[in-house]
Amino acid sequence: MSDSDGSVSKETGRPGRPKRTDARRNEKTLLDAAATVFVTSGVDAPVRDIAAEAGVGVGTIYRHFPTRADLIVAVYRHQVEACAGAGPALLESSATPHAALREWIGLFVDFLVTKHGLAGVLQSDNAGFETLHAYFLDRLVPVCSQLLDAAVASGEIRTDVEAYALMRGVGNLCVGADSDPRYDARPLVDLLVTGLRQPR
Amino acid sequence: MSDSDGSVSKETGRPGRPKRTDARRNEKTLLDAAATVFVTSGVDAPVRDIAAEAGVGVGTIYRHFPTRADLIVAVYRHQVEACAGAGPALLESSATPHAALREWIGLFVDFLVTKHGLAGVLQSDNAGFETLHAYFLDRLVPVCSQLLDAAVASGEIRTDVEAYALMRGVGNLCVGADSDPRYDARPLVDLLVTGLRQPR
DNA sequence: CCTTGTTCCGGAGCGGGGTTCCGTTTGATC
DNA sequence: GATCAAACGGAACCCCGCTCCGGAACAAGG
Numbered sequence: 001m002s003d004s005d006g007s008v009s010k011e012t013g014r015p016g017r018p019k020r021t022d023a024r025r026n027e028k029t030l031l032d033a034a035a036t037v038f039v040t041s042g043v044d045a046p047v048r049d050i051a052a053e054a055g056v057g058v059g060t061i062y063r064h065f066p067t068r069a070d071l072i073v074a075v076y077r078h079q080v081e082a083c084a085g086a087g088p089a090l091l092e093s094s095a096t097p098h099a100a101l102r103e104w105i106g107l108f109v110d111f112l113v114t115k116h117g118l119a120g121v122l123q124s125d126n127a128g129f130e131t132l133h134a135y136f137l138d139r140l141v142p143v144c145s146q147l148l149d150a151a152v153a154s155g156e157i158r159t160d161v162e163a164y165a166l167m168r169g170v171g172n173l174c175v176g177a178d179s180d181p182r183y184d185a186r187p188l189v190d191l192l193v194t195g196l197r198q199p200r
Numbered sequence: 201m202s203d204s205d206g207s208v209s210k211e212t213g214r215p216g217r218p219k220r221t222d223a224r225r226n227e228k229t230l231l232d233a234a235a236t237v238f239v240t241s242g243v244d245a246p247v248r249d250i251a252a253e254a255g256v257g258v259g260t261i262y263r264h265f266p267t268r269a270d271l272i273v274a275v276y277r278h279q280v281e282a283c284a285g286a287g288p289a290l291l292e293s294s295a296t297p298h299a300a301l302r303e304w305i306g307l308f309v310d311f312l313v314t315k316h317g318l319a320g321v322l323q324s325d326n327a328g329f330e331t332l333h334a335y336f337l338d339r340l341v342p343v344c345s346q347l348l349d350a351a352v353a354s355g356e357i358r359t360d361v362e363a364y365a366l367m368r369g370v371g372n373l374c375v376g377a378d379s380d381p382r383y384d385a386r387p388l389v390d391l392l393v394t395g396l397r398q399p400r
Numbered sequence: 401c402c403t404t405g406t407t408c409c410g411g412a413g414c415g416g417g418g419t420t421c422c423g424t425t426t427g428a429t430c
Numbered sequence: 431g432a433t434c435a436a437a438c439g440g441a442a443c444c445c446c447g448c449t450c451c452g453g454a455a456c457a458a459g460g
Contacts, residue, residue: 017407019407019408020406020407020408020455020456020457021456021457022407022408022409022455022456023407023408023409023456026408026409046445046446046447047446047447047448048445048446048447051410051411056409056410057409057410057411058410058411058447058448058449059408059409059410059411059448059449059450059451060408060409060410062447062448062449063408063409068447117325120320120323120325123320123375123376123380124376124379124380125317125320125376125378125379125380160387161387161391164382164383165383165384165387165388166388168383168388169373169385169388169391172372172373172374172375172376172385173369173372173373174372175323175325175372175375176323176324176325176372178325179324179325180323180324180325182364183364183365183368184365185369185372187360187361187365188365188366188368188369188392190395191361191369191392191395191396192388192391192392192395193395194395194399195390195391195392195393195394195395195396196391196395197399199394199397217436219436219437220426220427220428220435220436220437221427221428222426222427222436222437222438223427223436223437223438226437226438246416246417246418247417247418247419248416248417248418251439251440256438256439257438257439257440258418258419258420258439258440259419259420259421259437259438259439259440260437260438260439262418262419262420263437263438268418
């Protein structure tokens with residue numbers, strides 16, 4: 001969704017008429033504004049705040065990004081793609097598949113904990129965020145699965161853990177990791193990854 | 201807070217005048233109603249729903265339980281106390297301290313995942329729930345710490361994990377464990393506890 | 401440049417949920 | 431029964447997400 005050009009729809013492939021220039025401009029403005037507001041007020045920031053920051057009406061936000069999840073996905077798409085792309089690379093550059101998995105998960109955690117409240121909203125039980133949930137899963141679970149399979153193949157880890165569950169668990173451990181100085185998710189995530197190793 | 205009698209304040213010890221009988225009755229009614237509604241609609245259920253279930257006005261709820269956290273704490277106090285009490289008992293009955301820790305955490309997880317949304321609201325980043333957070337921590341962290349110390353003393357586990365972090369992590373892993381049939385927190389919690397073991 | 405059709409925008413307004421506030425009721429006391 | 435503080439109820443208020451429509455901005459053709 002939301003091509004830089006807008007002359008074709010990515011989902012259908014049908015050639016939709018290109019967007020008007022003011023519409024394209026507003027979309028960019030909105031992404032910048034949302035990114036700014038997300039940093040200071042978290043991803044749950046009131047829609048009106050984002051609209052104010054961008055200098056547009058709330059209607060404009062909903063026209064470009066029907067759900068909050070769409071907006072969040074658009075803002076963080078680049079970083080998620082980068083994270084997904086790093087998976088195979090780490091698999092080659094690391095000493096063992098398990099080490100690659102550990103490092104990749106570290107990247108994911110670093111991404112999550114620097115976005116106020118993102119982890120908290122990644123849970124599917126929050127109605128209306130299925131899109132967000134789905135995007136992260138579609139993009140990252142396959143990568144995680146690849147790393148996991150490699151580690152299984154090399155005999156380093158147990159075989160009874162699904163990529164989905166692992167991603168979900170790591171995401172959960174990051175909930176509230178910002179906003180509470182007493183809590184650092186990283187050591188616990190490491191513990192989890194350590195626990196994956198075969199107990200022999 | 202909220203004595204059965206009300207003739208003395210637990211915090212100050214000063215003898216406050218006893219509550220009126222209708223007030224005491226309403227408090228009980230409210231606890232029952234809240235417990236019922238929590239089961240079906242989760243701990244985030246609208247205040248008005250709870251009021252309706254109890255057959256009282258919303259003002260009455262706020263008078264007895266100024267914040268939602270107060271209400272939740274009052275509803276689940278018994279179970280939390282039971283969990284806390286089970287710690288020392290398990291330490292005696294189990295084969296090793298690590299086994300006791302594993303079982304105790306299992307109890308805690310069972311408690312959390314059967315309460316819709318409780319885990320999700322246990323995070324301190326949710327403004328207004330510091331009371332809830334504080335109560336769970338005050339009550340359970342010392343118990344966890346005791347088990348953890350015993351396991352450290354017996355040389356079973358590593359020494360660099362704080363009770364607070366562990367409790368927090370386990371709680372986090374339980375977020376959304378209900379409401380998503382694809383996600384079961386227990387195996388991951390087990391992984392975490394396994395990861396505690398000394399890697400030697 | 402003007403016209404016309406269309407897209408896009410702004411923000412008032414609706415509904416829902418949390419919280420407060422105050423006039424009324426009720427229990428306790430004498 | 432009279433008195434008075436405690437407790438109650440729910441209307442009212444505010445904040446927020448989301449919708450909707452009258453009008454402004456744009457693109458295309460005359």
